[in-house]
Amino acid sequence: MTRIPYFLLFLTCLSLTAFAQESSARLTGIVVDSVNHSPVVGAYVAVSRNTPDARPEYVTTDINGKFSFNGLSKSVSYWVKITYLSYKDVSKMVTVKEDVQDMGTIPLAEATANLKEVKVTGQVTAVQQKGDTTQFNAAAFKTNPDATSEDLIQKMPGITVANGTVTAHGETVNRVLVDGKPFFGDDASLTLKSLPAEIVDKIEVFDKLSDQAQFTGFDDGSGQKTINIVTKADRKTGQFGKVFAGYGLDARYQAGGNVSFFKGNQRISVIGLSNNINMQNFSSQDLLGVTGSSGGGRGGSGGASNNFLVGNQSGITGTNSFGLNYASKFGKKVDVSGSYFFNRTGNTNLQSTEQEYFLSGNTANQFYNEDSRTSSVNSNHRLNFRVEYNINPKNSLIITPKLSFQENIAASAKAGLTTLADGNRLNSSDNTQTNKNSAYNFTNDMLFRHAFDKKGRTISLNLNTQLNDRNGTRDLYSENLYYSSLSFPDTAMRGDTIDQRSFTSSGGITLGGNFIYTEPISTTGQLQFNYGLTVSNSNSGKETYNMIPDENVYADLDSLLSNTFDNKYVTNRAGLGYRYRKNSWTANFGIDFQNTGLYSQQTAPRNSEVDQSFTNFLPSFMLSYRSRSGTQFRTSFRSSTNQPSISQLQNVIDNSNPLSLTAGNPDLKQEYRNMFNMRYSLAGADRPYNFNAMVFVTQTNNAIVNSTYIAQQPTTLPNGIVLEQGAKLTAPVNVDGSWNARTFLAYGKPVAPLKLNINVTSGFNYVRSPGRINDIANYSNTYAVSQGLVVSSNISEKLDFTVSYSGNYNIVRNSIQPNLNNNYYTQGITGRVNWIFGKGFVFQSDVNNQSYRGLGEGYNRNFTLWNASIGKKFLKNNAGELKLTVFDILKQNNSVNRIVTETYVQDVTNRVLTQYTMLTFTYTLRNFGKMPVRNENENRRRDFNGSRGNFPGSEGRGAGGF
Known part of the structure; x- marks a missing residue:
């Protein structure tokens, strides 16, 4: 009988929220590499109203290259700007006309500047919270040239490695992904020891839902504490x-x-x-x-x-x-x-x-x-x-x-x-x-x-x-x-x-x-x-x-x-x-x-x-x-x-x-x-x-x-x-x-x-x-x-x-x-x-x-x-x-x-x-080495409205198409 109140509570909450209405809209899209069409993970996406005093708001793309902004107004124009290291910036004006305005697939082209000639000044932000993901910027944690990814993450707050067990924020890490893909199965320690720190751009820590739960957006309780290693754009090709x-x-x-x-x-x-x-x-x-x-x-x-x-x-x-x-x-x-x-x-x-x-x-x-x-x-x-x-x-x-x-x-x-x-x-x-x-x-x-x-x-x-x-x-x-x-x-x-x-x-x-x-x-x-x-x-x-x-x-x-x-x-x-x-x-x-x-x-x-x-x-x-x-x-x-x-x-x-x-x-x-x-x-x-x-x-x-x-x-x-x-x-x-x-x-x-x-x-x-x-x-x-x-x-x-x-x-x-x-x-x-x-x-x-x-x-x-x-x-x-x-x-x-x-x-x-x-x-x-340059004619055949990778119902981790 003690479990009956849980059921009543559920029905009460359901009745109170079933008729809720929302007039705001949502803007979504997928950011990919213009050459190999792989998702660009961790790119910064800024959205601001088309007014002189507008203040931009930021999100980053997830392991599938996807982003989403909520709480936008219909029939309003917004500037969308996408930036990422070693890629050319992309800016586009978008007018929100639907409840869910989809920008489709957005390709980023490789920047032609020599990275060795770029001098970055200022304090690098060490940690950011991006939705349900804690993101660490590798550039904020200096390591020696021979360091592994394991050496790198041990400098990051809340992450420890002891006797081969990786712990993040008090929980055992069960999986380590590389650019969103499995690496040696579920062996977290093996992955971290195998990858050098110098190829790492960002470290993302989150609770990865099962593939089915990611699709539906409903947590089924089978999620795992996961680390995703985002590699640098100029380290995606080489030995x-x-x-x-x-x-x-x-x-x-x-x-x-x-x-x-x-x-x-x-x-x-x-x-x-x-x-x-x-x-x-x-x-x-x-x-x-x-x-x-x-x-x-x-x-x-x-x-x-x-x-x-x-x-x-x-x-x-x-x-x-x-x-x-x-x-x-x-x-x-x-x-x-x-x-x-x-x-x-x-x-x-x-x-x-x-x-x-x-x-x-x-x-x-x-x-x-x-x-x-x-x-x-x-x-x-x-x-x-x-x-x-x-x-x-x-x-x-x-x-x-x-x-x-x-x-x-x-x-x-x-x-x-x-x-x-x-x-x-x-x-x-x-x-x-x-x-x-x-x-x-x-x-x-x-x-x-x-x-x-x-x-x-x-x-x-x-x-x-x-x-x-x-x-x-x-x-x-x-x-x-x-x-x-x-x-x-x-x-x-x-x-x-x-x-x-x-x-x-x-x-x-x-x-x-x-x-x-x-x-x-x-x-x-x-x-x-x-x-x-x-x-x-x-x-x-x-x-x-x-x-x-x-x-x-x-x-x-x-x-x-x-x-x-x-x-x-x-x-x-x-x-x-x-x-x-x-x-x-x-x-x-x-x-x-x-x-x-x-x-x-x-x-x-x-x-x-x-x-x-x-x-x-x-x-x-x-x-x-x-x-x-x-x-x-x-x-x-x-x-x-x-x-x-x-x-x-x-x-x-x-x-x-x-x-x-x-x-x-x-x-x-x-x-x-x-x-x-x-x-x-x-x-x-x-x-x-x-x-x-x-x-x-x-x-x-x-x-x-x-x-x-x-x-x-x-x-x-x-x-x-x-x-x-x-x-x-x-x-x-x-x-x-x-x-x-x-x-x-x-x-x-x-x-x-x-x-x-x-x-x-x-x-x-x-x-x-x-x-x-x-x-x-x-x-x-x-x-x-x-x-x-x-x-x-x-x-x-x-x-x-x-x-x-x-x-x-x-x-x-x-x-x-x-x-x-x-x-x-x-x-x-x-x-x-x-x-x-x-x-x-x-x-x-x-x-x-x-x-x-x-x-x-x-x-x-x-x-x-x-x-x-x-x-x-x-x-x-x-x-x-x-x-x-x-x-x-x-x-x-x-x-x-x-x-x-x-x-x-x-x-x-x-x-x-x-x-x-x-x-x-x-x-x-x-x-x-740099990735090969794509044929310009082929580049022109793709635009912001491309539909590749836009899978309805799969909006990153846990969107459920909603």
């Missing part, structure tokens, strides 16, 4: 990149490079990397079998993200990788982009883990210590493809298939010990494992879009397919010791030996479709009707065989550790939405009705069935305000559901660690989430600063969390498995009361007299994590305050330095064990300098001090990692460089990490790379 090779002490080596060939619309990039010094570049789909075995890791809130997650493995990694990216335009109607990436990593790691479990009542807390050595070899092939076919001005088709193959071989040796607070032992285990896994994943989306003659009336149909398959083999040998009872620990013991081989398999197919129809009901209002159907079938099986000693063969089927499981989801979803837009205000209201049927069946070792149905109302709301002065406000609310995975549903024991068993739960229900966020930003040419403030709140009902049972004495589980004293069984359950709230503030300001950029960030996080331990609910409340400061130079290309500070203070409070409440603090202070002096000499150095306080005895650390290099540039245009680098000069490098959950606190240390010295040679390729 650029670098290759390097180095060798050092302890047989350390590195070799690789990237080379790009740009020629108008055609772009080819090749990358390669081989090293054994922890230079890594992979995403989560490259890590099959590395982050966990096939049967482990159930629970949590939905598992790891399958989107984009780049990060470094612990330990020491050797990497061999190769990638190819291609983008081009075929004729006037077809845009094609695709990439292939191969990654092979070999990793070794020594890890020490300490866990403290919170038990209730008078029961003493348990401690678990584990030392492990692991090694793995992981191979991955990734292919991404995108074809966009503009059939005609009213119809388009987009196809985006993705395919990946993974193989992993891993071996580990672990020694674990469980004790009480007084040090008395409860159990111990020494085990070795080998795992072999292989898998493939395939997805494909097909989106058809059609715009009717009536503005705002559209239909779109999206069909998607997902296929996945995984097979694995695991050998486990474990020697385990158990003590007689918790009442008399450390006095008597018995043991057992496990010698098993397991075969696992899982696979699934998902077919889905979504149909959307939009209809304008006034000059300010638009309705959307949507219906979606998704059918998902998945299966999972595990067969575990014990060794027959006399025969030395794995042939004794262990039915308690074997299982065959099938799962089927059928989801129907229908909804109604309303969109209101007037001047600088936009509002979306929507409500969906969703019915999900879940049917699960276990066929071995015994038959059981689960047949459930879930019915939900899913409301959504969005309100935004955008002023022409650069002020933006946006608030939104959305409800959604999350289904448990097949591994979370499969009720089979995983005994990879006999002291810590895991299992699934076939009775899991879907999660129901309410998400609220609010954003406020200030940026513009008339402000000497920029400011962003954001609030994110997520509340989850039926959250899928871990329930842990720790046996106080040998206990026989319902499936017949004996859980020895002190051993743990963890399985996922549904619990209410999960909250996650975050705030983020970012302030950036250039200090012109000192030639510095100063960026300040602040944040507050609150996480309420429910869980169960020994059937008692525990709520872990974590409060975290963060503060960051970055001071970067803006002096010259020869002297580039950055100093930064980040601090996090964490307060943890637990409901069942107040005595274990904990406060801990972590901070990092970093400094980096790149100095080119004399006749091509280069000095580089970076210092990183990390401090940890409150983590526990033996884990409070304070260490400094210092790397430095000296080099000399030579060859023509300083294309070559020879550099000597010393890593970890102070020999203090180490790794420590704390994880706080609702049931335990965990401290982990990992093996790290120690000091080495390396000599490296780098060759930089820079060969840029």
